[in-house]
Amino acid sequence: MDGIFITFEGPDGAGKTTALQEVSRRLAATANKKIVTTREPGGSPIAEKIRDIILDTAHTEMDERTEALLYAASRRQHLVEKVIPVLAEGGCVLCDRFVDSSVAYQGFARGIGTAGIFQINDFAIEGVQPHLTLYLDIPAEEGLRRIAASGGSRENNRLDQEALAFHQKVREGYLHLVEEHPERIVVIDSQQSKEAVVEQCLAVIRERFAAMFEA
Numbered sequence: 001m002d003g004i005f006i007t008f009e010g011p012d013g014a015g016k017t018t019a020l021q022e023v024s025r026r027l028a029a030t031a032n033k034k035i036v037t038t039r040e041p042g043g044s045p046i047a048e049k050i051r052d053i054i055l056d057t058a059h060t061e062m063d064e065r066t067e068a069l070l071y072a073a074s075r076r077q078h079l080v081e082k083v084i085p086v087l088a089e090g091g092c093v094l095c096d097r098f099v100d101s102s103v104a105y106q107g108f109a110r111g112i113g114t115a116g117i118f119q120i121n122d123f124a125i126e127g128v129q130p131h132l133t134l135y136l137d138i139p140a141e142e143g144l145r146r147i148a149a150s151g152g153s154r155e156n157n158r159l160d161q162e163a164l165a166f167h168q169k170v171r172e173g174y175l176h177l178v179e180e181h182p183e184r185i186v187v188i189d190s191q192q193s194k195e196a197v198v199e200q201c202l203a204v205i206r207e208r209f210a211a212m213f214e215a
């Protein structure tokens, strides 16, 4: 596959979704290939339905392994339907969350451990890995503060309702991944201004994939 697969990761409240939209808009202006922006969990009709089951605030009894399997199932469907076709024709996919989210949230924060998460996700992704991951880093307290401050404007899901300790473990998981994959994962400080975050993301992408995005 000739395309470029870029993922955006970060704890809740890192501002990743907003940054991704703006990065995508600005990249599209200079790209010579198709750019597709998408998200996990969801991003295709079947995957969105799985998302609804996972994030339903009424599903408080959901088993943690069930949760991990549902994320992997949603990921698989989304990958096959939305990501692989674009990569196969040489395009660029910007994806909000991927396997790293499962490692951080289910592996670390839920405490399932990383081995099982890698196992089920290896089955789901069949070797399709991101070429680059932009990790928007934010301390858990600040991320939760932002979610609270955004009031009703932002979707409040089952995982947002977890305690501070959970979100601290999510961040720990991400920082562990950063150490393990220094080539693939680039850390962006999300406490900067929105504009600075977007500029940094663009700079990294343009530097890595100059042929596709002439500035």
Ligand code: TYD
Pocket (backbone or CB within 6 Å): 011, 012, 013, 016, 017, 040, 041, 071, 096, 097, 098, 099, 101, 102, 103, 105, 106, 157, 159, 160
């Ligand atoms: P998302 O829609 O990206 O929420 P946000 O906009 O807050 O980042 O993801 C919804 C939630 O799902 C979020 O709390 C992170 C969680 N999640 C996992 O726990 N594991 C996963 O594999 C994925 C993709 C997401």
